[in-house]
Amino acid sequence: MLNNVLNITKKLISIPSITPEDLGCQKFLISRLKKCGFFIEEFNFKDTKNFLASKGTGRSFLFLGHTDVVSPGDIKKWNTDPFVPQVIENVLYGRGSSDMKGAISAMLIATERFLKKNPYHLGRFLWLITSDEEGNGTNGIRKVIKILEKRKEKINFCLVGEPTNEMLLGDCIKNGRRGSLSGKINVEGIQGHIAYPTLSKNPIHMSLKFLNEITKYVWDYGNDFFLPTQFQIYNIFTNNFSNNIIPSFLQIEFNFRFSPLQTVQSLQNIVNFLLKKNNLQYTIQWKLHAKPFFSSSKFLINTLSKSIYQIMKIKPRITTTGGTSDGRFLTKISDEIIEFGLKNTTIHQVNECVHVVDLKNLSQIYENFLSLIFL
Ligand SMILES: [Zn+2]
Structure with missing residues (x-):
């Protein structure tokens, strides 16, 4: 049983799921979420895997993420094998460590811990994961949202786990995208x-x-x-x-x-x-x-800022900079969308990495956030 965020991140990095391949990352996540009582629906189109996990009823909150990674690029320029995770001086190296296998692992640990402490939580808790975020996204979230739209799904709050921070974990929340x-x-x-x-x-x-x-x-x-x-x-x-x-x-x-x-x-x-x-x-x-989107919900921003402050003792900036993300497709079914994950300093680069302590802190921020959202 992998029971800490570092080991789960390592496991996921060791699966070379170059977009739009998933190669079993989602199977692992699904088995863990099933054990927590989630109901799973898979939406697999051609080479792309997607799943929706849901649990409970009432006001809804959704974690959005992806299991695919960009190609490692010039492997000779990596100091380590991009798909053999290695910790060197408290930094974990590997493709996807920051974007966004680390954040998915933090979501999983946060979810498991929260549900263990609060088995009878209020509200509806969902996960939506794709293996085609980094590619052209044809068979990813765009397609799943069309199905969810047809059956009139409504999500109140969504958190996208993309890497948003610039210098320190907790320095940046995105509440929209251009x-x-x-x-x-x-x-x-x-x-x-x-x-x-x-x-x-x-x-x-x-x-x-x-x-x-x-x-x-x-x-x-x-x-x-x-x-x-x-x-x-x-x-x-x-x-x-x-x-x-x-x-x-x-x-x-x-x-x-x-x-x-x-x-x-x-x-x-x-x-x-x-x-x-x-x-x-x-x-x-x-x-x-992509059309621009913007979330003005004070509740969501304040709740996340508070969760970040409890762990990191810093106040995040609220911005909308950077490229587009799958958040753009969620606007069709979700009232409020916010993005917060790891640091973005090494994403898509050779020697992509994450501080081990950031993984642990992110899982605690997510856990605090879940307790504030659902209780
Ligand atoms: Zn990403």
């Missing part, structure tokens, strides 16, 4: 011989003023919780490889990370306005990856 919107603009020119530019239209030259304007545009100033909306071009190319041709088009690929001060429509309107203002002939394709 949205992510990508686009591809195709600026049309007229192809021709480079020696006769008057007979063609150079889409690169024509786009320079637009590119200058859009990269300097101030979309908004952000607010207390969100950074200003940001626009980044990540690729520009033409179909041209010869030095005597003016290309027929220029493709510009970009991404927005946007706050709730913007909508998809407002961003699209401004991009179209700037393109038209510069007399460009263009087509544009959009892809929405």
